[in-house]
Amino acid sequence: MYGLTSSPAHPSSEAETAPALLARFDALFAGVADADELVRAAARVAGCTAGMADRGRVLRRCPAGGVPEAAGEVVPSTRRLITVGGRAAGEVWVERPGEPLPFDALLTERMALAAAILVARGAGVPAGGPGGHIGSAGGHAGSAGGHAGSAGGVASFARPRRPRDAGRGPCEHPVWAPAGLGDPALVQAALSPSMPETQRSRALHLLGLPPAGPMRAVAVVVAEPQSLQGALRACAAELSAPPSARTGTVAPHGVLWPRVGALVLPGPGPGPAAAVRPGPGVAVGLGPAVAPERLPESWAQARRAARFAGLGPTWPRLVDAAGLGAQVLLADIPEEAALAHPDVSAVARLEAEPDGPQMLATLEAVCRTRSLREAAKLLSLHHSSVAHRVARAERALAMSLSDPSDRQRVHTAVLLWRLNAPDNWRN
Structure with missing residues (x-):
């Protein structure tokens, strides 16, 4: 001392x-x-x-x-x-x-x-x-939270866990677990690719996570900053353990930016059919399970997956990076290059029309389903209404959705526009 x-x-x-x-x-x-x-x-x-x-x-x-x-x-x-x-x-x-x-x-x-x-x-x-x-x-x-933490404008609100050695007094515990768990500075240190391994290990230890074994990062992004804390707490509670084996503890979590938070899940974590169901205005991306030293890679993939979450009527609000496949590479295309492409520009002009959002939802549903009737069911529309919208879109885009090549072009253009649209709060 x-x-x-x-x-x-x-x-x-x-x-x-x-x-x-x-x-x-x-x-x-x-x-x-x-x-x-x-x-x-x-x-x-x-x-x-x-x-x-x-x-x-x-x-x-x-x-x-x-x-x-x-x-x-x-x-x-x-x-x-x-x-x-x-x-x-x-x-x-x-x-x-x-x-x-x-x-x-x-x-x-x-x-x-x-x-x-x-x-x-x-x-x-x-x-x-x-x-x-x-x-x-x-x-x-x-x-x-006006100047909270040491990680550059992050805010701390985590729910402390009880020390594992409950028989000892708080000041006798070898690691002061309640002080570290959920601290946003520690969460950020664990996820930072520039952090030395010794300090990442220290951060994970203070977060109460095992020094070895798989763990995965989770990105939680919200449209409105005031909803981030509630969304983080809900996701942490739901993703920490299966409902049948709930332990009463939550994953370490912290607010990193006003609309972006992170969770660190020990173990392989939930699969694609995770129990959590985020509400509107919440996008959740799950990174892959990795060794502790590769946690920044899991975080980077979780952030990319969150950009797709709830992106349209066929996208869930929780997306596992492993399920995206090659589509995840679309998130790496520079915004300027994506928006400048003629196909993407045509989709942007289509959405600017009075019923543009409904037209884009119809295009996405048609491209990701097997028939107009299936798309109509997804959109809760009559199939003739869907056919009418498709005909209008084909004229505006100068492409035919019955042609497999054009269908793929339209689907890619819609994705690129939504990923890079100015109003996409997931970015």
Whole structure:
């Protein structure tokens, strides 16, 4: 503990990757005995005043370990709520003059997790602790996701798992599992192709995943950012285990971008007939099961599969990359090249007509079924209505859907247009 708190302050976010910082903060806070020790350690590593409040009591310490000289209102630069049992139980913060440093949000996140354990066991801020009045201005509201995590704008909301060794106290566990599971910085580190293998292994270990054996990545993309957290939680719960063998735990998951989240599934994972049924505005792509060191490959294929999910009336909202075959290569064609092709341009003009979306849905259904009647059944239309639309489309595209070659051209053009259309939120 002395070695950690005596190390140079201000760790460089550029020199130290997210897993290195996570490991440092987890080790720093895992053994603290009370709130005073926690705040002193945080102030030392931050190089500025740190504080903690719970039950209306405030505790502040400066880097040297003493009480800050300045009295009056406390204006945090970065703060985070302490949550116990899903309820706010206080907050922690750092008071850095000027702009916050990149690692401040991660430091306060780790500090809040340690504080939650202390508060839960009655070792929070003591009565009469040195403090002040907590101001409401000047802070990044860490608990609201405004500057959460160290992975560049990601937000943390994961549901912690219970430690495997339930007989030991939280601070006695060799790896502080509740602090790591579902952390978006760890999820991103595990999926990044530029991450060294040792640090990827560390990230997977903190996520509670086995160091060996197959695992697969899952991409969850949503049309509206506000629906991402709910979609991620639902997919994590449904894909973690078959319904008949539900264990009560969920896969590690995290928000990587405002509309993109990731899951990491241990083991071979679900097959093409996965139980999860995403709702409208949600696209899910399943990557292949791979060895841990190849997890970035699974993530790349999961992202490509998600681009096809729910793309039209014949596409499911959950797509397994293994089932796409050679079609997945269409997602690799540069957008400019795809949109500039005459066939794709013709499809785009067709969709721009008043009933264009219905025309494209009809084209896709006809190309992916064996007859007009089967396409009509899929679209819930009379077969004569489908025949009328097909005739119009053939005139507009100067192609015949009864010709196998033209049929294949139309199908490819529709796919390329939908994959690269400006309003395709899956991209």
